[in-house]
Amino acid sequence: MGVEAQSWADRVRLAVEAGDGAPPGLGTPAGALWLFTIGAESDRHLGAHRLDAAQDTYASLLAALRAQPASDQQRKHLAVVYHQLGRIAEERGHLEEAESWYRKSLAIKERLNNQPGMARSYHQLGITAYLRGNLDDADTWYHKSLAINAQLNNQPGMALTYHALGMTAQERGNLDDADTWYHTSLTINAQLNNQPGIAMTYGQLGLLCEARGQVRQALEWMVRSVALFREFPHPSTGPAPAHLARLTRRLGLPVLEQTWHTVTGQPLPETVRAFVHTTNT
Secondary structure (H helix, E strand, O other): OHHHHHHHHHHHHHHHOOOOOOOOOOOOHHHHHHHHHHHHHHHHHHHOOOHHHHHHHHHHHHHHHHOOOOOHHHHHHHHHHHHHHHHHHHHOOOHHHHHHHHHHHHHHHHHHOOHHHHHHHHHHHHHHHHHOOOHHHHHHHHHHHHHHHHHOOOHHHHHHHHHHHHHHHHHHOOHHHHHHHHHHHHHHHHHHOOHHHHHHHHHHHHHHHHHOOOHHHHHHHHHHHHOOOOOOOOHHHOOHHHHHHHHHHHHOHHHHHHHHHHHHOOOOOHHHHHHHHHHOO
16 A cells, blocks of 8 residues: 555655755654654665665655764664665665665664664675675674574574575585575474465575476475465565476476466466466467
8 A cells, every 4th residue: 555655654744844845853753753754655665666766765864864963863763774775775786885884784783782683784794795696704694693583582584594594505505404494494484474485485495496406396396485375476476486487388387287286286377377378488
Protein backbone atom coordinates (compact mmCIF):
# COMPACT_ATOMS: atom_id res chain seq x y z
CA MET A 1 0.00 0.00 0.00
CA GLY A 2 2.88 2.30 -0.92
CA VAL A 3 0.71 4.95 -2.57
CA GLU A 4 -1.41 5.40 0.56
CA ALA A 5 1.72 5.44 2.75
CA GLN A 6 3.22 8.19 0.58
CA SER A 7 -0.02 10.16 0.81
CA TRP A 8 0.18 10.15 4.62
CA ALA A 9 3.85 11.13 4.44
CA ASP A 10 3.00 14.08 2.20
CA ARG A 11 0.31 15.21 4.66
CA VAL A 12 2.77 15.04 7.54
CA ARG A 13 5.32 17.14 5.65
CA LEU A 14 2.72 19.76 4.76
CA ALA A 15 1.71 19.96 8.39
CA VAL A 16 5.14 20.28 10.02
CA GLU A 17 7.57 21.74 7.46
CA ALA A 18 8.07 25.46 6.97
CA GLY A 19 6.89 27.14 3.79
CA ASP A 20 10.32 26.71 2.21
CA GLY A 21 10.38 23.00 3.06
CA ALA A 22 12.70 23.36 6.05
CA PRO A 23 12.13 20.69 8.71
CA PRO A 24 11.00 21.56 12.23
CA GLY A 25 13.44 21.37 15.11
CA LEU A 26 14.23 17.72 15.58
CA GLY A 27 14.04 18.07 19.37
CA THR A 28 10.34 18.91 19.16
CA PRO A 29 7.40 16.48 18.78
CA ALA A 30 6.91 17.78 15.23
CA GLY A 31 10.59 17.14 14.55
CA ALA A 32 10.39 13.59 15.85
CA LEU A 33 7.39 12.96 13.61
CA TRP A 34 9.22 14.45 10.62
CA LEU A 35 12.28 12.32 11.29
CA PHE A 36 10.22 9.14 11.49
CA THR A 37 8.19 10.01 8.39
CA ILE A 38 11.16 10.90 6.18
CA GLY A 39 13.05 7.84 7.37
CA ALA A 40 10.15 5.57 6.48
CA GLU A 41 9.75 7.29 3.09
CA SER A 42 13.45 6.79 2.39
CA ASP A 43 13.21 3.11 3.30
CA ARG A 44 10.25 2.65 0.95
CA HIS A 45 12.17 4.23 -1.91
CA LEU A 46 15.16 1.99 -1.26
CA GLY A 47 13.01 -1.13 -0.99
CA ALA A 48 11.40 -0.30 -4.35
CA HIS A 49 14.85 0.35 -5.88
CA ARG A 50 14.03 4.03 -6.48
CA LEU A 51 17.63 4.87 -5.71
CA ASP A 52 17.64 8.53 -6.78
CA ALA A 53 14.57 9.26 -4.65
CA ALA A 54 16.08 7.35 -1.72
CA GLN A 55 19.34 9.28 -2.09
CA ASP A 56 17.48 12.60 -2.03
CA THR A 57 15.42 11.80 1.06
CA TYR A 58 18.39 10.38 3.00
CA ALA A 59 20.36 13.53 2.04
CA SER A 60 17.57 15.62 3.57
CA LEU A 61 17.78 13.56 6.73
CA LEU A 62 21.55 13.86 6.82
CA ALA A 63 21.50 17.64 6.44
CA ALA A 64 18.89 18.02 9.17
CA LEU A 65 20.78 15.75 11.57
CA ARG A 66 24.12 17.45 10.98
CA ALA A 67 22.51 20.79 11.85
CA GLN A 68 21.56 19.47 15.31
CA PRO A 69 23.73 19.71 18.43
CA ALA A 70 25.80 16.59 18.95
CA SER A 71 24.20 14.02 21.25
CA ASP A 72 23.98 10.26 21.53
CA GLN A 73 20.50 10.37 19.98
CA GLN A 74 21.73 12.49 17.08
CA ARG A 75 24.67 10.12 16.55
CA LYS A 76 22.34 7.11 16.64
CA HIS A 77 20.23 8.61 13.85
CA LEU A 78 23.35 9.53 11.87
CA ALA A 79 24.54 5.93 12.06
CA VAL A 80 21.25 4.74 10.56
CA VAL A 81 21.45 7.24 7.70
CA TYR A 82 25.10 6.37 6.99
CA HIS A 83 24.16 2.68 6.87
CA GLN A 84 21.32 3.31 4.44
CA LEU A 85 23.50 5.48 2.21
CA GLY A 86 25.87 2.52 2.15
CA ARG A 87 23.06 0.30 0.95
CA ILE A 88 22.25 2.74 -1.86
CA ALA A 89 25.89 2.78 -2.95
CA GLU A 90 25.97 -1.01 -2.79
CA GLU A 91 22.84 -1.25 -4.96
CA ARG A 92 24.53 1.01 -7.50
CA GLY A 93 27.61 -1.22 -7.49
CA HIS A 94 29.78 1.47 -5.87
CA LEU A 95 31.35 -0.91 -3.38
CA GLU A 96 34.18 1.29 -2.10
CA GLU A 97 31.71 4.07 -1.38
CA ALA A 98 29.37 1.57 0.29
CA GLU A 99 32.18 0.32 2.52
CA SER A 100 33.05 3.89 3.50
CA TRP A 101 29.46 4.62 4.59
CA TYR A 102 29.22 1.33 6.49
CA ARG A 103 32.46 2.06 8.33
CA LYS A 104 31.21 5.53 9.30
CA SER A 105 28.03 3.94 10.63
CA LEU A 106 29.97 1.23 12.45
CA ALA A 107 32.28 3.74 14.17
CA ILE A 108 29.27 5.44 15.76
CA LYS A 109 27.62 2.16 16.73
CA GLU A 110 30.79 0.89 18.37
CA ARG A 111 31.13 4.18 20.29
CA LEU A 112 27.54 3.82 21.51
CA ASN A 113 27.95 0.05 22.06
CA ASN A 114 24.92 -0.51 19.85
CA GLN A 115 25.24 -4.28 19.53
CA PRO A 116 22.35 -4.94 17.10
CA GLY A 117 23.50 -2.08 14.90
CA MET A 118 27.09 -3.34 14.96
CA ALA A 119 25.90 -6.77 13.83
CA ARG A 120 24.06 -5.22 10.88
CA SER A 121 27.12 -3.20 9.86
CA TYR A 122 29.40 -6.24 10.15
CA HIS A 123 27.02 -8.19 7.92
CA GLN A 124 26.89 -5.48 5.24
CA LEU A 125 30.66 -5.11 5.30
CA GLY A 126 30.77 -8.86 4.73
CA ILE A 127 28.53 -8.47 1.71
CA THR A 128 30.69 -5.72 0.18
CA ALA A 129 33.81 -7.82 0.77
CA TYR A 130 32.10 -10.83 -0.87
CA LEU A 131 31.05 -8.77 -3.88
CA ARG A 132 34.64 -7.53 -4.26
CA GLY A 133 35.91 -11.11 -4.17
CA ASN A 134 37.59 -10.74 -0.76
CA LEU A 135 36.24 -13.99 0.68
CA ASP A 136 38.51 -14.10 3.73
CA ASP A 137 37.44 -10.59 4.73
CA ALA A 138 33.81 -11.51 4.08
CA ASP A 139 34.04 -14.52 6.38
CA THR A 140 35.69 -12.41 9.09
CA TRP A 141 32.90 -9.83 9.00
CA TYR A 142 30.19 -12.49 8.90
CA HIS A 143 31.62 -14.31 11.93
CA LYS A 144 31.81 -11.03 13.87
CA SER A 145 28.17 -10.41 13.01
CA LEU A 146 27.22 -13.96 13.94
CA ALA A 147 28.91 -13.72 17.33
CA ILE A 148 26.63 -10.74 18.24
CA ASN A 149 23.43 -12.31 16.60
CA ALA A 150 24.08 -15.52 18.71
CA GLN A 151 24.66 -13.43 21.88
CA LEU A 152 21.37 -11.58 21.32
CA ASN A 153 19.59 -14.76 20.14
CA ASN A 154 18.54 -12.90 17.00
CA GLN A 155 17.33 -15.92 15.06
CA PRO A 156 16.47 -14.15 11.76
CA GLY A 157 19.86 -12.45 11.73
CA MET A 158 21.64 -15.72 12.47
CA ALA A 159 19.83 -17.45 9.62
CA LEU A 160 20.82 -14.66 7.23
CA THR A 161 24.47 -14.86 8.23
CA TYR A 162 24.57 -18.66 8.03
CA HIS A 163 23.25 -18.32 4.48
CA ALA A 164 25.95 -15.76 3.67
CA LEU A 165 28.66 -18.05 5.06
CA GLY A 166 27.29 -20.77 2.79
CA MET A 167 27.72 -18.50 -0.21
CA THR A 168 31.37 -17.76 0.59
CA ALA A 169 32.03 -21.48 1.11
CA GLN A 170 30.35 -22.28 -2.21
CA GLU A 171 32.37 -19.57 -3.96
CA ARG A 172 35.53 -21.25 -2.67
CA GLY A 173 34.36 -24.63 -3.92
CA ASN A 174 33.86 -26.00 -0.40
CA LEU A 175 30.52 -27.52 -1.30
CA ASP A 176 30.10 -29.71 1.77
CA ASP A 177 30.68 -26.72 4.08
CA ALA A 178 28.26 -24.67 2.01
CA ASP A 179 25.64 -27.40 2.32
CA THR A 180 26.04 -27.41 6.11
CA TRP A 181 25.68 -23.62 6.38
CA TYR A 182 22.63 -23.57 4.09
CA HIS A 183 20.87 -26.30 6.03
CA THR A 184 21.61 -24.55 9.32
CA SER A 185 20.02 -21.40 7.91
CA LEU A 186 17.12 -23.42 6.54
CA THR A 187 16.41 -25.04 9.92
CA ILE A 188 16.10 -21.65 11.63
CA ASN A 189 13.96 -20.14 8.87
CA ALA A 190 11.66 -23.17 8.95
CA GLN A 191 11.19 -22.73 12.71
CA LEU A 192 10.40 -19.04 12.13
CA ASN A 193 8.17 -19.83 9.13
CA ASN A 194 10.22 -17.25 7.24
CA GLN A 195 9.14 -18.12 3.72
CA PRO A 196 11.33 -15.56 1.90
CA GLY A 197 14.35 -16.90 3.77
CA ILE A 198 13.36 -20.48 3.01
CA ALA A 199 12.88 -19.67 -0.68
CA MET A 200 16.29 -17.98 -0.86
CA THR A 201 18.05 -20.99 0.67
CA TYR A 202 16.13 -23.48 -1.50
CA GLY A 203 17.46 -21.60 -4.52
CA GLN A 204 21.04 -21.75 -3.28
CA LEU A 205 20.74 -25.45 -2.52
CA GLY A 206 19.62 -25.88 -6.12
CA LEU A 207 22.72 -24.09 -7.39
CA LEU A 208 24.82 -26.22 -5.05
CA CYS A 209 23.36 -29.41 -6.53
CA GLU A 210 24.01 -28.12 -10.02
CA ALA A 211 27.64 -27.43 -9.10
CA ARG A 212 27.87 -31.08 -8.04
CA GLY A 213 26.42 -32.21 -11.37
CA GLN A 214 23.08 -33.19 -9.80
CA VAL A 215 20.90 -31.35 -12.29
CA ARG A 216 17.58 -33.07 -11.51
CA GLN A 217 18.03 -32.43 -7.79
CA ALA A 218 18.84 -28.82 -8.66
CA LEU A 219 15.54 -28.52 -10.50
CA GLU A 220 13.73 -30.03 -7.52
CA TRP A 221 15.12 -27.34 -5.19
CA MET A 222 14.09 -24.62 -7.64
CA VAL A 223 10.56 -26.04 -7.73
CA ARG A 224 10.50 -26.03 -3.93
CA SER A 225 11.55 -22.38 -3.96
CA VAL A 226 9.01 -21.05 -6.45
CA ALA A 227 6.14 -23.25 -5.19
CA LEU A 228 6.25 -21.68 -1.72
CA PHE A 229 4.08 -18.81 -2.95
CA ARG A 230 0.83 -18.74 -4.89
CA GLU A 231 2.06 -15.87 -7.01
CA PHE A 232 4.52 -16.78 -9.76
CA PRO A 233 7.07 -15.42 -10.16
CA HIS A 234 7.14 -14.07 -6.61
CA PRO A 235 9.69 -11.33 -5.76
CA SER A 236 10.90 -13.26 -2.70
CA THR A 237 12.12 -16.13 -4.86
CA GLY A 238 14.76 -13.94 -6.51
CA PRO A 239 16.43 -15.61 -9.49
CA ALA A 240 14.88 -19.04 -8.81
CA PRO A 241 12.27 -18.77 -11.63
CA ALA A 242 14.98 -17.95 -14.15
CA HIS A 243 17.09 -20.87 -12.91
CA LEU A 244 14.03 -23.12 -13.10
CA ALA A 245 13.53 -22.14 -16.75
CA ARG A 246 17.22 -22.64 -17.49
CA LEU A 247 17.31 -26.10 -15.91
CA THR A 248 14.12 -27.05 -17.74
CA ARG A 249 15.81 -26.12 -20.99
CA ARG A 250 18.51 -28.67 -20.14
CA LEU A 251 16.23 -31.43 -18.90
CA GLY A 252 13.04 -30.91 -20.90
CA LEU A 253 9.51 -29.89 -19.99
CA PRO A 254 8.35 -33.46 -19.14
CA VAL A 255 10.99 -33.60 -16.38
CA LEU A 256 9.72 -30.30 -14.97
CA GLU A 257 6.14 -31.60 -15.05
CA GLN A 258 7.16 -34.75 -13.24
CA THR A 259 9.29 -32.90 -10.69
CA TRP A 260 6.56 -30.36 -9.98
CA HIS A 261 4.06 -33.14 -9.31
CA THR A 262 6.53 -35.01 -7.11
CA VAL A 263 7.29 -31.92 -4.99
CA THR A 264 3.82 -30.37 -4.75
CA GLY A 265 1.40 -33.19 -5.56
CA GLN A 266 -0.18 -30.86 -8.14
CA PRO A 267 0.08 -30.55 -11.92
CA LEU A 268 2.36 -27.89 -13.36
CA PRO A 269 0.49 -24.53 -13.28
CA GLU A 270 -0.10 -22.85 -16.60
CA THR A 271 1.59 -19.66 -15.35
CA VAL A 272 4.81 -21.61 -14.76
CA ARG A 273 4.50 -23.40 -18.10
CA ALA A 274 4.01 -20.10 -19.94
CA PHE A 275 6.96 -18.49 -18.09
CA VAL A 276 9.28 -21.36 -18.98
CA HIS A 277 8.14 -21.35 -22.61
CA THR A 278 8.57 -17.56 -22.94
CA THR A 279 11.95 -17.53 -21.20
CA ASN A 280 13.33 -20.38 -23.27
CA THR A 281 12.22 -19.11 -26.67
